[in-house]
């Protein structure tokens with residue numbers, strides 16, 4: 001399962017070193033290697049090929065619970081983003097971006 005070239009699969013398998021902020025049976029949470037905000041976390045499904053419009057509802061809810069938990073913990077202005085199939089150069093591998101700022105002077 002998972003393409004050899006998929007960056008998210010490589011992170012999940014530990015082939016790309018990333019600080020694992022959180023991990024459970026469904027997801028891992030790591031900082032984005034190229035952050036677009038002072039806080040930029042990725043909530044990555046462990047399964048390649050899942051996408052927002054295909055993922056099982058209960059799993060998506062568990063992923064979002066973790067995002068919501070992190071938002072509450074950070075307590076900063078934030079934006080949550082999910083890129084769909086073909087929206088970026090990355091493979092079909094569900095991941096949720098959480099971008100947070102230190103202050104509210106500019107939108108994230």
Ligand SMILES: [Zn+2]
Nearest residue numbers: 006009048093
């Ligand atoms: Zn993948």
